[in-house]
Amino acid sequence: xxxxxxxxxxxxxxxxxxxxxxxxxxxxxxxxxxxxxxxxxxxxxxxxxxxxxxxxxxxxxxxxxxxxxxxxxxxxxxxxxxxxxxxxxxxxxxxxxxxxxxxxxxxxxxxxxxxxxxxxxxxxxxxxxxxxxxxxxxxxxxxxxxxxxxxxxxxxxxxxxxxxxxxxxxxxxxxxxxxxxxxxxxxxxxxxxxxxxxxxxxxxxxxxxxxxxxxxxxxxxxxxxxxxxxxxxxxxxxxxxxxxxxxxxxxxxxxxxxxxxxxxxxxxxxxxxxxxxxxxxxxxxxxxxxxxxxxxxxxxxxxxxxxxxxxxxxxxxxxxxxxxxxxxxxxxxxxxxxxxxxxxxxxxxxxx
Amino acid sequence: xxxxxxxxxxxxxxxxxxxxxxxxxxxxxxxxxxxxxxxxxxxxxxxxxxxxxxxxxxxxxxxxxxxxxxxxxxxxxxxxxxxxxxxxxxxxxxxxxxxxxxxxxxxxxxxxxxxxxxxxxxxxxxxxxxxxxxxxxxxxxxxxxxxxxxxxxxxxxxxxxxxxxxxxxxxxxxxxxxxxxxxxxxxxxxxxxxxxxxxxxxxxxxxxxxxxxxxxxxxxxxxxxxxxxxxxxxxxxxxxxxxxxxxxxxxxxxxxxxxxxxxxxxxxxxxxxxxxxxxxxxxxxxxxxxxxxxxxxxxxxxxxxxxxxxxxxxxxxxxxx
Numbered sequence: 001x002x003x004x005x006x007x008x009x010x011x012x013x014x015x016x017x018x019x020x021x022x023x024x025x026x027x028x029x030x031x032x033x034x035x036x037x038x039x040x041x042x043x044x045x046x047x048x049x050x051x052x053x054x055x056x057x058x059x060x061x062x063x064x065x066x067x068x069x070x071x072x073x074x075x076x077x078x079x080x081x082x083x084x085x086x087x088x089x090x091x092x093x094x095x096x097x098x099x100x101x102x103x104x105x106x107x108x109x110x111x112x113x114x115x116x117x118x119x120x121x122x123x124x125x126x127x128x129x130x131x132x133x134x135x136x137x138x139x140x141x142x143x144x145x146x147x148x149x150x151x152x153x154x155x156x157x158x159x160x161x162x163x164x165x166x167x168x169x170x171x172x173x174x175x176x177x178x179x180x181x182x183x184x185x186x187x188x189x190x191x192x193x194x195x196x197x198x199x200x201x202x203x204x205x206x207x208x209x210x211x212x213x214x215x216x217x218x219x220x221x222x223x224x225x226x227x228x229x230x231x232x233x234x235x236x237x238x239x240x241x242x243x244x245x246x247x248x249x250x251x252x253x254x255x256x257x258x259x260x261x262x263x264x265x266x267x268x269x270x271x272x273x274x275x276x277x278x279x280x281x282x283x284x285x286x287x288x289x290x291x292x293x294x295x296x297x298x299x300x301x302x303x304x305x306x307x308x309x310x311x312x313x314x315x316x317x318x319x320x321x322x323x324x325x326x327x328x329x330x331x332x333x334x335x336x337x338x339x340x341x342x343x344x345x346x347x348x349x350x351x352x
Numbered sequence: 353x354x355x356x357x358x359x360x361x362x363x364x365x366x367x368x369x370x371x372x373x374x375x376x377x378x379x380x381x382x383x384x385x386x387x388x389x390x391x392x393x394x395x396x397x398x399x400x401x402x403x404x405x406x407x408x409x410x411x412x413x414x415x416x417x418x419x420x421x422x423x424x425x426x427x428x429x430x431x432x433x434x435x436x437x438x439x440x441x442x443x444x445x446x447x448x449x450x451x452x453x454x455x456x457x458x459x460x461x462x463x464x465x466x467x468x469x470x471x472x473x474x475x476x477x478x479x480x481x482x483x484x485x486x487x488x489x490x491x492x493x494x495x496x497x498x499x500x501x502x503x504x505x506x507x508x509x510x511x512x513x514x515x516x517x518x519x520x521x522x523x524x525x526x527x528x529x530x531x532x533x534x535x536x537x538x539x540x541x542x543x544x545x546x547x548x549x550x551x552x553x554x555x556x557x558x559x560x561x562x563x564x565x566x567x568x569x570x571x572x573x574x575x576x577x578x579x580x581x582x583x584x585x586x587x588x589x590x591x592x593x594x595x596x597x598x599x600x601x602x603x604x605x606x607x608x609x610x611x612x613x614x615x616x617x618x619x620x621x622x623x624x625x626x627x628x629x630x631x632x633x634x635x636x637x638x639x640x641x642x643x644x645x646x647x648x649x650x651x652x653x654x655x656x657x658x659x660x661x662x663x664x665x666x667x668x669x670x671x672x673x
Contacts, residue, residue, distance in 0.1 A: 181366065181367075181370065182370075184367060185367060185370040185371050185374060186374075188367055188371050188649045188652055188653060189371065189645060189648070189649050189652075190607050190610040190611045190614070190648050190649070190652060191611055192610075192611040192612075192614045192615065192626070193610070193611075193614065193625075193629055193644065193645055193648050194645070196629055196630060196633045196641075197375070197378055197379065197629075197633070197641055197645055198378065199633060200378075200379065200382055200632075200633040200636070200641055201378045201379065201381070201382040202382065202383070203383050204634070279494075283496045286496065286498070287496075287498060287615055290498055290615075291618065291630060293633070293634075306498075306499075306502065309502055309506075310502075310618070310619055311619075311621070313505070313509045313516070316502070316505060316506050316509060317506065317509045317510060320506060323499075323502055323503065323506065326496070326498075326499035326502060326503070329496055329499060330494055330495050330496070330499060333494040333495075333496065334490065334491070334494035337490065337493060337494050
C-alpha cells in the first residue's frame with residue numbers, strides 16, 4: 001500500500017491529491033454523526049427553505065469579533081418565503097454545544113454536537129429544505145448513504161464478475177458461451193431503462209433497509225456484466241502463461257489455480273476498472289432516488305435531496321441551495337475520474 | 353464483406369430472443385399484477401376484469417404467455433397500455449419520435465462541435481488552448497446529466513429565454529408549418545443543449561486521443577517530409593485516420609444517448625421514452641415497460657450494427673483479415 005501511494009505521488013500530484021480528497025470525503029461521510037450541527041430529522045417548522053446562514057465577523061457597529069456569530073432569520077413574507085436577518089441580537093457560534101440527545105452509530109449516546117448556536121437562531125450552512133431541516137447535516141448523512149451504496153455495489157459486482165468471468169475464461173466451452181451470451185443480453189438494454197425495469201420487478205413500497213440493499217443489488221446486476229467480460233478476456237490470456245502451466249503440471253486443483261494464480265494477476269486491471277466504474281454507481285443511486293424510486297424520506301441521500309427540485313420550478317428558482325448535493329456529486333465524480341485515469345497508468349506494468 | 357454483415361445480422365436473432373425473454377421474466381413475475389389497480393376500482397365489475405385477464409391471456413401458463421407475446425411483437429403488436437387505454441405501439445411511436453429528435457439533435461451538434469475542437473486541441477497538444485479545452489471536457493464528463501439538466505433549467509427559469517417543458521406552445525388555430533417547426537425546435541433546445549454538453553466531453557476526449565496517436569505515427573512524419581501543406585497533412589492524413597475508430601463510437605452512442613436522454617427528458621419535461629417508461633414503472637403498466645425495453649434494446653443493437661458496418665465500409669484493413 002505504501003509503495004502504491006509513493007508511486008501514485010511520484011507519477012501524478014493531481015492523482016495523489018484526488019486520492020487524498022476521496023479518503024477525507026469517505027471519512028467524513030462515515031463519521032457524519034460527529035460533524036453535523038443537527039440531526040437529519042430535526043425540523044425547524046418556522047424555517048422552511050431558509051437560505052444559507054451568513055456567518056459574520058463584524059458587528060453592526062463595525063467592531064471585529066474573534067468568535068464568529070450569526071443572526072436569527074425571521075420570515076418576512078410567508079407566501080414567498082423570504083427571510084431577513086434580525087440584527088438586534090447576535091448569536092455567537094460555539095463548539096461542542098448541547099442539543100437533543102442522539103445516538104452515534106446507533107450505539108453511543110450523546111447530546112453534544114460539533115458546533116451550533118443558541119436557539120431560536122440556527123446555523124444552516126447550506127440553508128434548509130421544505131420541512132426546515134438543515135441541508136448541511138442532511139448532506140453529510142446523505143453522503144454516508146450515497147457513497148456506501150457505491151462501494152458495496154462495486155464490491156458485489158466485483159466478486160460476482162470475478163467468479164463468473166473467471167469460470168468462463170478458465171473452462172471455456174459451453175459455460176463460457178452461456179455466460180457470455182447472458183452478459184451480452186444484459187448489455188443490450190440501455191442501462192437506465194434496465195435499472196427502472198429491475199426496480200419495477202420489486203414492490204414499490206419497501207422498508208429503507210430493503211430499498212438500500214435493493215439499490216445495491218440492481219446496480220451490481222447492471223455493472224457486473226461489463227466486468228465479467230473484461231475479467232474473462234484477461235483470464236483467457238493469463239491461462240496460457242507458463243506459470244499456470246507449471247501449476248497445472250504440479251497437480252494443483254483448478255480452484256487453487258484460479259484463486260491463487262489467475263485472479264491475483266487480474267487485480268491491477270480490475271482495481272482500475274472498479275475506480276472508473278464507481279461514478280456509475282453514484283449516478284445510478286442518485287438517479288433512482290431522484291425519481292423517488294430509491295432512498296425514501298426521512299433518510300437523506302444526495303439524489304433524494306435533489307428530487308425536491310424536479311418539476312418544481314418554484315423551488316428551483318427561489319431556493320437554489322437545494323442544488324448543492326449536485327456539486328458534491330460532481331466533486332466526487334471528478335476526483336474518481338482523475339484517480340481512475342492516473343491509476344490506469346500507475347498500475348500498468350509497462351510504466352514501471 | 354457481405355458474409356460478415358450477414359453473420360452480424362444472424363447474431364441479432366438470439367440476442368433479441370434472449371432480451372425479450374429476460375424482459376418478460378422481469379415484468380411477469382414482479383409482485384402485483386396490472387389488474388390489482390383495476391380490482392381496487394369499485395366501478396369495474398369482477399366479470400370485466402376476468403374478461404380482461406382472459407383477453408390478455410393472463411390465465412395461461414407463463415411460457416405460453418411469453419410465446420404469444422413474442423409472436424405479437426414480431427407482428428408489431430405490443431399490447432394495450434393499462435393506463436392510457438391505447439395500443440402501446442402508438443404511444444411508443446409518438447414518444448420515440450421525440451426521443452429520436454432529441455438524440456439526433458444533440459448527437460449532430462456535439463459531433464459538429466467536438467470533432468473540430470478535438471483536432472485543434474490534438475494539434476496544439478499540451479499548449480494553452482489544449483489545456484483549456486481538455487479541462488472543459490473533463491468537467492463535462494464528470495457532471496451527471498441530471499445535474500446539468502437541473503442547472504440549465506434553473507438558468508432558463510431565471511432568465512426566461514427559452515420555453516420549458518412539452519413540445520409546443522399554445523397557439524391559435526392557424527400556424528404555418530414553418531412556425532410549427534420553429535416552435536418545436538425552440539422547445540427542443542433546453543433538453544438538446546443539456547444532452548449535447550454531457551455528450552461533448554466524451555467525444556472530444558476520444559477524438560483528441562485518437563488524433564494524437566495518429567499524429568505521432570511515422571506516416572505523418574513522412575507526409576511532412578514530403579513537403580505537404582499543413583492543411584493536407586492534417587486533413588488528408590491525420591484527420592481521416594483519426595476519425596475512423598470514432599465510427600464505432602457513433603453506433604455505441606445511440607445507447608448512451610438513450611440513457612442520458614431519459615433523465616434529461618424527465619427533468620426538462622420533454623415527452624420522450626424516458627418519462628414514458630418512468631410513469632409506466634410507477635403505475636405498473638407492464639406492456640408499456642416491456643415494449644419500451646424491447647424497442648430500446650433493438651435500437652441499441654441497430655446502433656451497434658450501423659457502427660460496425662460503417663467501420664467495415666471505411667476501414668480497408670478489416671475487409672482483408
